[in-house]
Amino acid sequence: MSAGADVGVNDIRRNGARGVSFHLLMNGQAHKVDMKVAGLHNIYNAMAAAAAALACGAGAESIRRGLSMFQPVGGRMEILRLQNGAYLINDAYNANPASVREALLTLRDLMNSHDAFVLLGDMLELGDAAPEMHRKIGLLLATIGVAAVFLQGDFAQATAEGAREGGLAAERILFLQDDEEAVAFLKRKLRKGDWILVKGSRRMKMDRLAARLGEAIGVEKAEDQEAAL
Structure with a gap:
């Protein structure tokens, strides 16, 4: 500036x-x-x-x-308070290296002392740079200290490699095979004040997973959301 x-x-x-x-x-x-x-x-x-x-x-x-x-458009840094007191960041509309980085840094700022969970689909249309770009996102994930990350897509292994390289424990790195598996896991683990970030390129359809989480756990009514914030 x-x-x-x-x-x-x-x-x-x-x-x-x-x-x-x-x-x-x-x-x-x-x-x-x-x-x-x-x-x-x-x-x-x-x-x-x-x-x-x-x-x-x-x-x-x-x-x-x-x-x-200004109100955020659905799927773009949209923060929803769930009925169990956790927060869902639905940023699933699309993804590229810059937007994933900013989403993760925002999550780091928001989580405070609470647990954070990331559900991350591939970033598409990166050409030959894709494996390295995903590895760098994995490195960033490791610095944030997430409780667990679910990875989905052809470059999930590259992201996992970066996360392990950055020091994230292997047991915290999970591969998303089925949406219901992730939903069940989060219903068990989430506590009041915890955070979930859902992010991925449009074709990864991570928005469906964000919607499924909202259905399974319950999203507070708009007026209750405002009061809680």
């Missing part, structure tokens, strides 16, 4: 499942924004949206209000 930029941010705060807050700097004035979406990367998205809106002639207060009203 250059010193002379028209748009900037400061006073960034992570608010757990409630999202992030920050002061958006526009034309030298600070405007408080509370966004209902987690992940520091979404602040960059907000800055880009604000810059585009300013260029189109929108007023600063209108931009602030619009960002504060």
